Amino acid sequence: MSGTIEVSPAPPAPVREPVRSPARIQRPGRWTEARRSFRRHWQLYLLILVPLAYFVIFKYIPISNAVIAFKDYSPVKGPWGSDWVGFKNFDLFFHNPVFWTLLKNTFILAVYLVLASFPIPIVLAIALNEIRQGAFKKTVQLVTYAPYFISTVVVVSMTLLVLSPRLGFVNDAIGLFGIPQVDFLGDPNYFRHIYVWSDVWQTTGYSAVIYLAALSGIDPALHESAKIDGASRLQRIRNVDLPGIMPTAVIILVLGVGNIMSIGFEKAFLLQNPLNQSQSEIIATYVYKTGLLNADFSMATAVGLFNSVLNLFLLVAVNFVAKRITGNGLWS
Amino acid sequence: MTRGAGDTTIAETRGDRIFLVGIKVMLWIALIVVAVPLIYIVANSFSSASAVSAGRVLLWPVEPSIRAYKEAFSDPLIMKGYLNSFIYAIGGTLISVTLTIAIAYPLSRKTFFGRNLIMSALVFTMLFSGGLIPTYLVVQNLGMLNTRWAMVIPSAIGVWQVIIARTFFRSTIPDELYEAATIDGASDLRFLWSIVLPLSKPVIAVIALMYAIYQWNSYFDALVYLKDPSLYPLQIVLRNVLILNSGTGSTTTTSLAQQLEQQQLANVLKYALIVISSLPVLVIYPFVARHFTKGVMVGAVKG
Numbered sequence: 001m002s003g004t005i006e007v008s009p010a011p012p013a014p015v016r017e018p019v020r021s022p023a024r025i026q027r028p029g030r031w032t033e034a035r036r037s038f039r040r041h042w043q044l045y046l047l048i049l050v051p052l053a054y055f056v057i058f059k060y061i062p063i064s065n066a067v068i069a070f071k072d073y074s075p076v077k078g079p080w081g082s083d084w085v086g087f088k089n090f091d092l093f094f095h096n097p098v099f100w101t102l103l104k105n106t107f108i109l110a111v112y113l114v115l116a117s118f119p120i121p122i123v124l125a126i127a128l129n130e131i132r133q134g135a136f137k138k139t140v141q142l143v144t145y146a147p148y149f150i151s152t153v154v155v156v157s158m159t160l161l162v163l164s165p166r167l168g169f170v171n172d173a174i175g176l177f178g179i180p181q182v183d184f185l186g187d188p189n190y191f192r193h194i195y196v197w198s199d200v201w202q203t204t205g206y207s208a209v210i211y212l213a214a215l216s217g218i219d220p221a222l223h224e225s226a227k228i229d230g231a232s233r234l235q236r237i238r239n240v241d242l243p244g245i246m247p248t249a250v251i252i253l254v255l256g257v258g259n260i261m262s263i264g265f266e267k268a269f270l271l272q273n274p275l276n277q278s279q280s281e282i283i284a285t286y287v288y289k290t291g292l293l294n295a296d297f298s299m300a301t302a303v304g305l306f307n308s309v310l311n312l313f314l315l316v317a318v319n320f321v322a323k324r325i326t327g328n329g330l331w332s
Numbered sequence: 333m334t335r336g337a338g339d340t341t342i343a344e345t346r347g348d349r350i351f352l353v354g355i356k357v358m359l360w361i362a363l364i365v366v367a368v369p370l371i372y373i374v375a376n377s378f379s380s381a382s383a384v385s386a387g388r389v390l391l392w393p394v395e396p397s398i399r400a401y402k403e404a405f406s407d408p409l410i411m412k413g414y415l416n417s418f419i420y421a422i423g424g425t426l427i428s429v430t431l432t433i434a435i436a437y438p439l440s441r442k443t444f445f446g447r448n449l450i451m452s453a454l455v456f457t458m459l460f461s462g463g464l465i466p467t468y469l470v471v472q473n474l475g476m477l478n479t480r481w482a483m484v485i486p487s488a489i490g491v492w493q494v495i496i497a498r499t500f501f502r503s504t505i506p507d508e509l510y511e512a513a514t515i516d517g518a519s520d521l522r523f524l525w526s527i528v529l530p531l532s533k534p535v536i537a538v539i540a541l542m543y544a545i546y547q548w549n550s551y552f553d554a555l556v557y558l559k560d561p562s563l564y565p566l567q568i569v570l571r572n573v574l575i576l577n578s579g580t581g582s583t584t585t586t587s588l589a590q591q592l593e594q595q596q597l598a599n600v601l602k603y604a605l606i607v608i609s610s611l612p613v614l615v616i617y618p619f620v621a622r623h624f625t626k627g628v629m630v631g632a633v634k635g
Contacts, residue, residue, distance in 0.1 A: 062462030151549030304463030
């Protein structure tokens, strides 16, 4: 803080700026501050206009467009001109027999995904942290990190090929143990496992990097003194490493839960086929089909809005609980 | 406390050594689990069609052949998709990086009025969105449906990337530098262009790569916004060939033997396509992994 104009109690500003009231000079109000900032940084305000317009147009206007969930949308009249129907779309959706299936599928898949993909990166990061810098460590990191860069389409097609009943090596492998061939994608009961574990395969290495960063931030003195006190590796992990990465872990978990209901449309849609639909149809895929394939815009928006609100609610709730228990949260 | 460097020589106990072995075994397993499917795909892509169809390939090419690659590279649909993906990746990245800097830099300046309010408004969009259809309506009203713009504009700015860039600007460009430049008569834009940007090459590289990889891998925007097959990016073409099994549709065969051969070739083609489509990303990957890690860490520090 080098004494800038904003900080000094008696600014030299009056020379340039006509004084209106004595109180203003004592403590510049928000508007004075704003005016000063505009004058000083007008180029930056100009610069930020286009990206701000982007957020208004592609993020905030869609939020206002979501009003069609309460309307009978007509393309001719537009989102705001269409006729109101109140909660009719929501009512129809809640009473649709597919509602509970969708909710259940989405929820189970999401919870399963969070539970499986939360601890594994932590374990990987701690294991990597325990071994010395060297070629082996670098190789493990480089290889486990790689799948993150592969597209969803490719990951799904790899999954399909590897699990394919006749040609995939998974069936060859279980064949060695005398287990008959399984059509993994054709059986709805395998869908969740395939979804979750292919996701773990793809993202574990990437997620571990965040924890590795947190681990490297732990004061080495803590480890040294624990060593002197005779703590074993396991004890040091439990009492030094885990508490050290706790704040990071909580944030990741809260974000994970917050996304719980908005889990990847992309992957579910790609893995889906008529045979496994009873478990693979989730809210996101349903919105796509109702909205864009059947052109029922209002209904699809209502379903999507229901999903978004549920999401936000879960995020706030989990953040609240996490703050209560661990003292860490996404926001204060 | 005064032991200094000597304390690292404390002997490892037997328990610790066993534990370390356990950890190494675990890491080997992780390595194998991740690497085997990748190797399997590559091995299959370089094998003969009949070996692949018979499921005889595991981790090493059987009857090595590059026929599938030749086939893939001579398919007009796939090549068109490849070209389109390059257009979207390069154009999209240019637009995205420019816009991201244009919003992240002002937000990093302490004397920029309203920066906290704007930042909250951005973060809010990470937590709550209007949804698929309301966004589609905007794109439709702008007349972007079925144009290349739909691929690069609606997804132009990522809030995460803004956070990364802003954190970088704030922590590496000292205020004193700005003061000095202002005294020398530099305007804000001049300062950004001649001082901030040259000092920010690492973070620009990180966000550019993030955007480029996102563009290269994305298929959802194309699925929703594009109808004209000549605009399709590679991922959509891949989905049609790999997952919907619709083939590339350029062959008409007559005899049964030919059909069988086509069928077998289609199998290898899938493996080759997977390799080809991931190639650009995997080639640059070893060079960018380090920078990427830095980006992830910056993001993690200030969530």
